[in-house]
Amino acid sequence: MNFDQVGPQNTEATLKIAVAAARERGIAHLVVASTNGDTARAALSAIAGTSLKLVVVTHNVGFGQEGKDEFDLAVRAQVEQAGHRVLTATMATRNLNKAISNRWGGYSQTELVNAALRMFSQGIKVCAEIAAMACDAGLIPFADVVAVAGTGKGADTAVVIRANSSNRFFDLKFKEILCKPRNF
Numbered sequence: 032m033n034f035d036q037v038g039p040q041n042t043e044a045t046l047k048i049a050v051a052a053a054r055e056r057g058i059a060h061l062v063v064a065s066t067n068g069d070t071a072r073a074a075l076s077a078i079a080g081t082s083l084k085l086v087v088v089t090h091n092v093g094f095g096q097e098g099k100d101e102f103d104l105a106v107r108a109q110v111e112q113a114g115h116r117v118l119t120a121t122m123a124t125r126n127l128n129k130a131i132s133n134r135w136g137g138y139s140q141t142e143l144v145n146a147a148l149r150m151f152s153q154g155i156k157v158c159a160e161i162a163a164m165a166c167d168a169g170l171i172p173f174a175d176v177v178a179v180a181g182t183g184k185g186a187d188t189a190v191v192i193r194a195n196s197s198n199r200f201f202d203l204k205f206k207e208i209l210c211k212p213r214n215f
Contacts, residue, residue, distance in 0.1 A: 032210035037153075039185025041212070042070060046077035046179060048210050049189035053083055053177040056191065060171045062086045064161050064180040068106030073186070074179070075113060085115035086170045088161040090122055116170050123163040123197040124156070144200075152211045154180040154188025159203050162194040175206060187212045 032048060034041045046063075053061055061083045065071035071087040078085055087110055089102040100119070107117045128139030148156035157180030165171040176194050181187045188211040193204040 033213040034187055034210065035213055037182035037187050037212040039069070039181070039183075039187075041187035041210075042073050042181070042185040043077075045181070045186040045189050045210055046074055049177045049179045050077050050081060050083065052189070052191060052207075052209050054081060056175070058175050058177055058191065060084050060086060060165075060174075060176040062088060062158075062161050062165050062171060062176050062178045062194075063186070064088050064157050064178075065102070065106075066090065066184070067101050068103035069184070070179070070181065070186050071102075071106050071110055071117070075110060075115070084171075085110065085113075086165045087115070087117045088164050089117065089119050118165060118168050118170055120164050120168065123160045123167070123200065151208075152188055153182040154186075154211055155190065155205075155208070157181070158188060158190045158192060159200070159205075162192050162203060163197040163200055166194045166196045177209070182212060 063074045065087050074085055110117050124141050124145050128141040132139050145156055158178035162178050171194055173195055175191055178192050179186045179189045189209040191206040195202040
C-alpha cells in the first residue's frame with residue numbers, strides 16, 4: 032500500500048494494516064513510534080481484542096527542549112495499565128555523532144545511514160531505529176516484529192522487520208514493507 036501523502040491522516044489505516052499483518056503472520060509484537068502519545072493512543076485502540084504486545088517507543092527527554100518530556104504522561108499510564116510498555120530512550124541512530132556534527136559541522140557515518148534509509152522514507156528509518164531501541168531495552172525478542180512509524184506526526188509506515196540491537200544494526204532485516212507514503 033502506498034499513501035499519496037505523508038502524515039497523520041494515514042494513522043488509522045497504517046495501524047489497521049500493521050495489526051492485520053501481525054495477526055496473519057503470527058507475530059506477537061507491535062512496536063510503534065510516538066512522540067507525544069497520539070499514535071500510542073491510536074495503537075491501543077487498534078490492538079483492542081487482540082493478543083498483540085504493544086511497545087511504544089518515544090525519544091529521550093530533552094530532545095526538543097531542555098528537560099522537557101514530550102510524551103503525554105496520561106497516555107503512558109493508559110499504555111502501561113493495559114499491560115503494554117513505553118520506552119523512552121535516545122534514538123538508536125542519533126547519538127554523540129550528531130552532537131559533534133551539530134557543534135563543528137560535517138557529517139557522521141550515522142547520518143549517512145539515516146540518509147540512506149530516508150531514501151525509502153522517514154518512516155522506514157524510524158521503523159529500523161525503534162526496532163533496535165526496543166531490542167536494546169529487552170522489550171521485544173530478536174525476531175520478526177511489526178514496526179510502525181511516520182513522517183512528522185502520526186503513522187504512515189508499517190514494516191515486518193527482524194529486530195536486532197543497535198550494536199548489530201546491520202543485522203536488522205526488512206522482511207516486508209506493508210505501507211508507506213508514495214511521496215515523502
